[in-house]
Amino acid sequence: MVLLSKIATNNGHGENSSYFDGWKAYEIDPYHPTKNSHGVIQMGLAENQLCFDLIQEWVENNPKASICTPQGSNGFNDIAVYQDYHGLPEFRNSVARFMEKVRGNKVRFNPDRIVMSGGATGAHETLAFCLADPGEAFLVPTPYYPGYDRDLRWRTGIQLLPVVCESSNDFKITREALEDAYEKAREANIKVKGLILNNPSNPLGTVLDRTTLRDAMSFISERNIHLICDEIYSATVFNEPGFISIAEIAEESAYRKHRDLIHIVYSLSKDLGFPGFRVGIIYSYNDAVVNCARKMSSFGLVSTQTQHLIASMLSDDIFVEKFLDESAKRLAERHSLFTQGLAKVGIKSLKANAGLFCWIDLKRLLKEPTFEAEKELWHLIIDEVKLNVSPGASFHCSEPGWFRVCFANMDDETMKIALSRIHKFVIQKTRPDQPTTRKQCKRSKLEISLSSRRLDEFIMTPRMLSSPHSHMTSPLVRARN
Amino acid sequence: MCKLRKYIEPTVVTGWKAYDENPYNESYNPSGVIQMGLAENQVSFDVLEEYLEKHSEATNWGNKSCGFRENALFQDYHGLLSFRKAMASFMEQIRGGRVKFSPERLVITAGATAANELLTFILADPGDALLIPTPYYPGFDRDLRWRTGVKIVPIKCDSSNNFEITPESLEAAYNEAVSMNIKVRGVLITNPSNPLGSTIKRSVLEEILEFVTRKNIHLISDEIYSGSAFSCTEFVSISEVLEARGYLEAERVHVVYSLSKDLGLPGFRVGTIYSYNDKVVTTARRMSSFTLISSQTQQLLASMLSDKEFTQNYIKINRERLRKRYEMIIDGLRRAGIECLKGNAGLFCWMNLSNLLEKHTKEHELDLWKTIVHEVKLNISPGSSCHCSEPGWFRVCFANMSERTLEVALRRIHDFMEKRSLIV
Numbered sequence: 001m002v003l004l005s006k007i008a009t010n011n012g013h014g015e016n017s018s019y020f021d022g023w024k025a026y027e028i029d030p031y032h033p034t035k036n037s038h039g040v041i042q043m044g045l046a047e048n049q050l051c052f053d054l055i056q057e058w059v060e061n062n063p064k065a066s067i068c069t070p071q072g073s074n075g076f077n078d079i080a081v082y083q084d085y086h087g088l089p090e091f092r093n094s095v096a097r098f099m100e101k102v103r104g105n106k107v108r109f110n111p112d113r114i115v116m117s118g119g120a121t122g123a124h125e126t127l128a129f130c131l132a133d134p135g136e137a138f139l140v141p142t143p144y145y146p147g148y149d150r151d152l153r154w155r156t157g158i159q160l161l162p163v164v165c166e167s168s169n170d171f172k173i174t175r176e177a178l179e180d181a182y183e184k185a186r187e188a189n190i191k192v193k194g195l196i197l198n199n200p201s202n203p204l205g206t207v208l209d210r211t212t213l214r215d216a217m218s219f220i221s222e223r224n225i226h227l228i229c230d231e232i233y234s235a236t237v238f239n240e241p242g243f244i245s246i247a248e249i250a251e252e253s254a255y256r257k258h259r260d261l262i263h264i265v266y267s268l269s270k271d272l273g274f275p276g277f278r279v280g281i282i283y284s285y286n287d288a289v290v291n292c293a294r295k296m297s298s299f300g301l302v303s304t305q306t307q308h309l310i311a312s313m314l315s316d317d318i319f320v321e322k323f324l325d326e327s328a329k330r331l332a333e334r335h336s337l338f339t340q341g342l343a344k345v346g347i348k349s350l351k352a353n354a355g356l357f358c359w360i361d362l363k364r365l366l367k368e369p370t371f372e373a374e375k376e377l378w379h380l381i382i383d384e385v386k387l388n389v390s391p392g393a394s395f396h397c398s399e400p401g402w403f404r405v406c407f408a409n410m411d412d413e414t415m416k417i418a419l420s421r422i423h424k425f426v427i428q429k430t431r432p433d434q435p436t437t438r439k440q441c442k443r444s445k446l447e448i449s450l451s452s453r454r455l456d457e458f459i460m461t462p463r464m465l466s467s468p469h470s471h472m473t474s475p476l477v478r479a480r481n
Numbered sequence: 482m483c484k485l486r487k488y489i490e491p492t493v494v495t496g497w498k499a500y501d502e503n504p505y506n507e508s509y510n511p512s513g514v515i516q517m518g519l520a521e522n523q524v525s526f527d528v529l530e531e532y533l534e535k536h537s538e539a540t541n542w543g544n545k546s547c548g549f550r551e552n553a554l555f556q557d558y559h560g561l562l563s564f565r566k567a568m569a570s571f572m573e574q575i576r577g578g579r580v581k582f583s584p585e586r587l588v589i590t591a592g593a594t595a596a597n598e599l600l601t602f603i604l605a606d607p608g609d610a611l612l613i614p615t616p617y618y619p620g621f622d623r624d625l626r627w628r629t630g631v632k633i634v635p636i637k638c639d640s641s642n643n644f645e646i647t648p649e650s651l652e653a654a655y656n657e658a659v660s661m662n663i664k665v666r667g668v669l670i671t672n673p674s675n676p677l678g679s680t681i682k683r684s685v686l687e688e689i690l691e692f693v694t695r696k697n698i699h700l701i702s703d704e705i706y707s708g709s710a711f712s713c714t715e716f717v718s719i720s721e722v723l724e725a726r727g728y729l730e731a732e733r734v735h736v737v738y739s740l741s742k743d744l745g746l747p748g749f750r751v752g753t754i755y756s757y758n759d760k761v762v763t764t765a766r767r768m769s770s771f772t773l774i775s776s777q778t779q780q781l782l783a784s785m786l787s788d789k790e791f792t793q794n795y796i797k798i799n800r801e802r803l804r805k806r807y808e809m810i811i812d813g814l815r816r817a818g819i820e821c822l823k824g825n826a827g828l829f830c831w832m833n834l835s836n837l838l839e840k841h842t843k844e845h846e847l848d849l850w851k852t853i854v855h856e857v858k859l860n861i862s863p864g865s866s867c868h869c870s871e872p873g874w875f876r877v878c879f880a881n882m883s884e885r886t887l888e889v890a891l892r893r894i895h896d897f898m899e900k901r902s903l904i905v
Contacts, residue, residue: 002699003666005604005609007603007606008764013764013767049550052549059549067533073530076533079748080749081523118595119770119771151771155602269556274554275553276552276554276555276775276777278556278774278776279775298594298624299591300595301592303749303778305748305749305775
C-alpha cells in the first residue's frame with residue numbers, strides 16, 4: 001500500500017467533525033415545498049439568495065458581459081488567453097470601486113493592491129502562508145466561523161488560539177481578552193504572528209465599533225503583529241450602527257504608520273450571493289505581502305470569464321447602488337420577520353445588524369448548561385424539528401446553548417414553515433406535562449388542546465403579541481419582551 | 482516576517498522583461514521582441530469562436546438566464562456533474578477512446594498549477610522528494626516545492642538517447658536522494674514532454690510503472706499536452722498502460738490535465754486531477770476548496786465539451802495545425818543550419834545550439850541566450866532554466882503567434898546564423 005502525506009491523513013480537513021451530522025441529515029432528507037414538505041430545512045448555510053431577481057435582470061440586459069453571447073463573443077479570445085496573475089485591470093478597478101461604495105465612499109482602495117484568490121477560503125490560506133511559519137499562531141475571537149480551522153491551519157501548519165468573548169457583554173472583544181490570549185500563547189512558548197477579526201461577524205451578525213477597532217490596532221501595533229480583517233459580510237449590514245471598516249481606521253493619523261500590518265480579506269460569495277464564482281480578494285497595505293500573495297495567487301486565480309462578468313457588473317454604478325440599497329432592505333425585512341417570529345416563543349437572539357443569520361440563545365432549553373446537552377438539543381432540532389442549524393460549540397463558543405440559524409438562503413414560505421416548526425417545538429418542550437410548569441400553565445394547556453389552529457394563526461399574526469390573553473405564560477417565554 | 486515569502490524569481494525573467502518593454506507588433510513595432518517563450522496555443526481559436534457563435538444559448542445560462550442563480554450558488558467541491566462528465570469524455574476522445582475515465586474520479590482545480598501543488602501536498606511530506614526527468618517545465622520548481630516544502634531530485638536525461646528516461650537514470654536519481662537522506666515519494670513525468678515536445682514511448686512508460694511499483698512510490702503523469710500530440714496514435718497515456726494490465730497497482734497513479742494548452746484557455750483556470758486512488762480522490766477533493774473552478778466556467782465548458790461532434794472536430798483540426806506549424810519551424814531552422822530534437826507533440830520545439838557555444842557551460846549558454854533576446858530580439862527559453870544537464874539547448878514556442886510572425890522570427894534566426902558563420 002503506497003502511503004500518503006501527513007497532511008493527507010490528518011483531520012485538518014475538518015470533515016470528521018460530528019457537526020456534519022446536520023448536513024448529512026439535510027442531504028438524506030432535504031425539504032421541498034411540494035415533493036418533500038416534511039424534509040429537513042437547511043438553516044446551516046450562510047447563503048444570500050434574496051436579490052437574485054435583480055442580478056438576473058441585469059445579466060439579461062447586459063449580454064456583453066458574457067463572452068458567450070453574440071454581443072460579447074468578440075472578446076472571447078483575449079479574455080480566454082489572459083492568465084496574468086495581476087488580474088484584468090477592469091476587474092481590479094471595479095472591485096476596488098465596489099468595496100469603496102460598500103464603505104460609503106469613506107475610504108479609497110488602490111486597485112494595484114487587489115490580489116485574487118480562490119474565494120475567501122483561498123485568501124485566508126494564502127495570508128497564513130505569507131504571514132506565519134508552521135507552529136506559529138493567529139489569535140481569533142470566539143465564536144468564529146468553523147472554516148477558519150481548516151483554511152488557516154490545514155496545509156500551513158499554523159495554530160489558531162482563541163480570544164474568548166462572552167455573552168455577558170454581548171460577545172464584545174475586550175482589550176483584556178486580547179491580552180489574556182496573547183499572554184497564554186507566550187506562556188506556552190507559541191509565537192503569535194497576527195490577530196484575525198471578522199467584521200461583520202459570523203456567527204454573531206454584529207459589527208465592531210470604532211473603539212474596538214482602535215483597540216485592536218493598538219494591540220497589534222504594540223506587539224508588531226499582523227491584523228487580518230475578514231470583511232466578507234461588509235455589504236450585508238442592514239441596520240444601524242453602520243459598518244466601520246478597518247480601512248477607515250487605517251487612514252486615521254494615529255495608525256497610518258502601522259498600516260503595513262493590515263490585510264483585508266473579501267469575497268463576492270456573501271454580499272452578492274456568488275459563492276460558485278470563487279471570487280476571493282486580498283487587499284494588503286503591505287507591499288511585500290501584496291507581492292508574495294500575488295505570486296501565490298497562481299494557485300487560485302479567478303477565471304477571466306468571471307473577472308470579465310464581474311468587471312462589467314460592478315462598474316455599472318446605477319445597478320450597484322440599487323442592488324446595495326435593495327439588498328439591505330430585504331435583509332432587514334427577513335431578519336425582522338425571523339427574530340420577531342422567534343421572540344413570540346420567547347427565543348432571544350443577539351441584537352444584530354448584519355449577516356445572513358441569527359445568533360440565538362437556547363440556553364433555557366438545555367437539560368443542563370453543558371456542551372453535551374447542547375449537542376443533544378441540536379440533534380433533537382435536526383431529527384425532530386427537521387431544521388439544520390449550527391450549534392455554538394462548532395464555532396468554538398465558550399458558553400453552551402447558542403445556535404446560529406441562517407435566514408437568507410430560502411424564500412418567504414419556507415421561512416414561515418421553519419418558524420412554525422420552531423414554535424411547535426418550543427411549545428411542546430415547555431408543555432405543562434413537565435412538573436415545574438404544570439401549575440403555571442393550566443389555562444394554557446386548555447387553550448392549546450382546544451384551539452391548536454388558532455394557535456398557529458396567533459403565532460403568525462404580529463398584532464396578537466401583546467394580547468392580555470396570551471397563553472404564553474411559561475417561564476421560557478417572554479411575551480412582554 | 483515569514484520565511485516562505487522569500488521566493489526568488491529565475492534569471493529568465495530578463496527575457497520576459499525585454500519582451501514587456503519592447504513587444505513585437507506587425508504594424509506598430511515590427512522590430513520588437515517576438516515572444517517565443519510562452520507555451521500558448523492560439524492556432525485553433527477560430528474553431529472555438531465558431532462554436533460559441535452558433536451555441537450562445539447553450540453556453541450562457543439558458544433562456545432568460547434562469548439558470549444563473551443555481552450556477553452562481555453552486556460551490557460544491559465535487560464540481561458540476563455535467564462538467565465532470567464532459568471533461569471525462571473529452572479526455573477519452575483525446576486518447577482515441579482507448580481508455581475510459583469515470584467522472585467520479587475527476588477532481589477540479591483552478592489550473593494544472595494548482596493540481597500539481599495539491600497532489601504534492603497529498604503525496605509527500607516537507608523534506609521528501611519527487612523525482613522529475615530533466616529537462617522539465619521551470620514552473621515545477623515553484624508549483625511543487627514552494628509552499629509544500631517538498632524537494633525535486635532530477636532524473637538526468639541527455640541527448641545521447643534523445644533525452645529518453647531509462648531505468649538506469651531512474652535508479653540513479655533514487656539513489657542520489659537516498660544518499661542525501663531524502664525520502665522519495667514519487668515520480669512526476671510530463672507526457673507529452675515540456676520542453677522536449679515529444680511523447681514518451683509505451684515501453685518507457687511500462688518501465689517507469691515497474692520502477693515506481695518496485696519502490697512503492699507514486700506516479701504523477703502530467704498530460705496537459707495530450708491533445709497537442711500531432712497524431713492521435715502517437716500519444717500513449719499512462720491510463721492506457723494501466724488498462725492493458727487490468728489496473729494492477731493503479732492506486733499509485735494520478736493524472737493531471739488542464740484546458741490551458743489543448744484548448745488554449747489558460748485564463749479560465751481549468752485543471753483536473755484524475756486519480757486511481759480513492760483516498761487521494763477524497764482528500765484532493767477536500768483540498769480543492771482552496772482552488773475550485775468558477776461554476777460559470779464549468780457551465781460553459783460542460784456545454785462545449787459534451788458536444789462530441791465539436792470536440793472530435795476540434796481535436797482533429799488542432800492536431801493538424803500544430804503539426805503544420807511544427808514542420809514550418811523545423812524546416813525554417815534547418816535551412817538556418819539548426820537541428821532540433823525530433824518532436825511529435827506540444828507547442829514548441831527543442832532546438833540544439835550547442836555547436837554555437839564557445840564552451841559547453843551554463844554561463845556560455847546564458848550568454849548566447851542574452852544575445853538572442855537582445856540582438857535577434859526573440860524571447861526563447863534557455864535549457865538551463867529547464868534544468869537541462871547539457872548546455873546549448875533552447876525551447877522555442879511556435880503556437881502563440883500568426884504564421885506571418887513565425888516567418889519573421891525564422892528570418893531573424895536565419896540572418897543571425899548567417900552573420901555568425903561569417904564571423905566564425
